[in-house]
Amino acid sequence: MSQQVLPFYLVCDESGSMSGAPVDAINQSLPELHYEIGSNPVVTDKTRFCLIGFSSKAEILLPLSDLSTVTQMPMLKASGGTNYSQAFDKLRETINNDVNALKSQGHQVYRPAVFFLSDGLPNDDWHQSYQALVDPVWRPHPNILAFGFGQADTQTIQQVATTKAFIANGTLGPAAALREFAKSLIRSIVNSGTSSAAEQAGGATLVMPDNVPGFTTIEADQV
């Protein structure tokens, strides 16, 4: 058992506007994500994966898991509005519990990585929940990569991201763009679990995607 663990959270918008091709594309990508990561022993040993779906409320669909031991995952199902506060509150609470649990099992836990995917404008005032999530005083505050597509507002996605933001640029349809999103998530997890770098001191390092086909990379908003 590895002592070092890097937790990944996929936080996925499943509001009503995601119905049809977008939700189908993500659901179809989940088996591939599970297989690519779960069948790679070093990666499963060093990473954990959690799936959270949110709309008017947020729900943990897959608790933080070693993917090699998972045999089924609940599907994303589109309905309801787009409430970011619910997503951020649930994420903060989940990360806090997960990090404490991993530490109590003797693991050294690296800063969690969040892949946040949304297609819409949030219909709530989410800033307070967001500030609590990224508060530097809270030790496990995560690195957030935000992906926007469809009607997503560029500035909102930039504000959510702490490291990098990606906006669908229309060169690919929503289903194809989301498949590329899933590929970049898989690659990021695999490369983070097996990273090799000249300057690396050891342990797992978050390897972020540089470019994702169908998306334009923009820098995260500096605060």
Added chain:
Amino acid sequence: MTINGRVGVDQLVVGDLLDRGGQGEIWELSNSPDQVFKRYFLPNVNGPALEDLVRFPSGLPEHERSLLLNTTAWPECATIEGGRVVGFLMPRAPERFTAATITGGRRLRELQYLLYEPKPIWGDIQPADADDRIAIARLFVDLMAILHRHGVVLGDISMRNVLWCGGDEPAGIFVLDCDSSRRLTMPPVLPQANTTDWDDPAGKPGVADIESDRYKTALFVGRVLAREAYVRPGAELTLLSGIPDEIAATVVKTFAKAATADRTARPDIEEWRLALSGRGQIQLTPPQPRTPLPQLPMAEVDQRGARGYVTLRPLPRAGE
């Protein structure tokens, strides 16, 4: 067309992206299915060092060249764009080093599958038995012996850079990412990469040398024979039960020796070869140092040299 170990990127028909690592991308070649193209995305490639690696096998004796080319994806020619080296072509891993996935594709049989308890999700990658593990370790040590004999460091040895086969196939290895190699007299092609958990704790970051290769050889042999992904010299090494006692005893001892604080005293490749040979070891008693003589007054040494002889008259016989 390849001319003097070089080919222009514009001559390549690049197919699908196969993999993306820390320094470059691996692409299929539609017009050369047995080769793949590694294209660096780092700009500071040392072209002469890469071209020197391309030439390296041609200077080897036939049996060594054959072993090197059968067990590695050694760079075959440099790829040039705008007068600069931007990557290289190498042989594609033979089919026996891949396995079928449940999604209908193929995946590489990386060393990592020898380091963990098998799981159903691995599909048709069956764990190697003790005999295959010993054969895999011996093949790796034989390869390292050739490289070190000719002053070449392999560099980035890890659970993803070495492929293996066994079971129904004869045991085999196939080493990837050989562009991390360098001649001892040359700088590396790119800053030396290290893989997490496969680093030399006493080495200089970013520098691969003979000593770091020796340490990583200890990791390779110990981890493969113990099925342990993280064990290091200094920790107890518990080998799999099928490893014969005579090999287990010397491997455990040699592994422990690699923990020495003196990097230069780590077991060399010949010691590893001996450890895996299964031959018993004859323990020899090292000669005792001579007890120093007491400090006493010394007699004068006779330095007159050889004496001559005085010729004598013979004595008269009795009664004469």
